[in-house]
Amino acid sequence: QKEVEQNSGPLSVPEGAIASLNCTYSDRGSQSFFWYRQYSGKSPELIMSIYSNGDKEDGRFTAQLNKASQYVSLLIRDSQPSDSATYLCAVRPPAAAGNKLTFGGGTRVLVKP
Amino acid sequence: DTAVSQTPKYLVTQMGNDKSIKCEQNLGHDTMYWYKQDSKKFLKIMFSYNNKELIINETVPNRFSPKSPDKAHLNLHINSLELGDSAVYFCASSQGSGGLSRDTQYFGPGTRLTVL
Numbered sequence: 001q002k003e004v005e006q007n008s009g010p011l012s013v014p015e016g017a018i019a020s021l022n023c024t025y026s027d028r029g030s031q032s033f034f035w036y037r038q039y040s041g042k043s044p045e046l047i048m049s050i051y052s053n054g055d056k057e058d059g060r061f062t063a064q065l066n067k068a069s070q071y072v073s074l075l076i077r078d079s080q081p082s083d084s085a086t087y088l089c090a091v092r093p094p095a096a097a098g099n100k101l102t103f104g105g106g107t108r109v110l111v112k113p
Numbered sequence: 114d115t116a117v118s119q120t121p122k123y124l125v126t127q128m129g130n131d132k133s134i135k136c137e138q139n140l141g142h143d144t145m146y147w148y149k150q151d152s153k154k155f156l157k158i159m160f161s162y163n164n165k166e167l168i169i170n171e172t173v174p175n176r177f178s179p180k181s182p183d184k185a186h187l188n189l190h191i192n193s194l195e196l197g198d199s200a201v202y203f204c205a206s207s208q209g210s211g212g213l214s215r216d217t218q219y220f221g222p223g224t225r226l227t228v229l
Contacts, residue, residue, distance in 0.1 A: 099144060
């Protein structure tokens, strides 16, 4: 079982709709969770971080964390064509030396006008 | 006002050659990282340095040798390049080295290495 799993997609959503991305992780003691956006040919860019169970909203983005079920999700409301990218879920395992992050394989999102 | 920069952006070389990639950050961060992203887009950590000290050394062939002359620079030297080394290499930095669970990592633009 991979440590951090994501559906590779592509997740195709119409413009203006909600895109829902999921990520599951294997290490139950993980404490820190991040969503990065990566445009094709570019570097990962942090869009959300979440540390406590529940929802965290930032503009059109909402991260949801459920540690009991070991999943973290990202909702993108009012999706725009500019949201088309690969979204990487990253998890910091417990007692990870040196701030090590484990990344999922990413979910490709396509927002169609 | 580039935060994390890497050179070169593209690197095309023959098998067996030795090459280096340079990374610099002007964020005043203490910790720097090297990641490898393969063709399937998996991003995997290779090394991390905190204040010039190696703190993460994943299972990476010893042909890869990081060097940190100071906390703002982390270079990656690769000996005897192989076809499988072709990938995008990202440098990243963060304020600390994990004592705080909230250390955010910021990535450089990447170096696309192609080994022929």
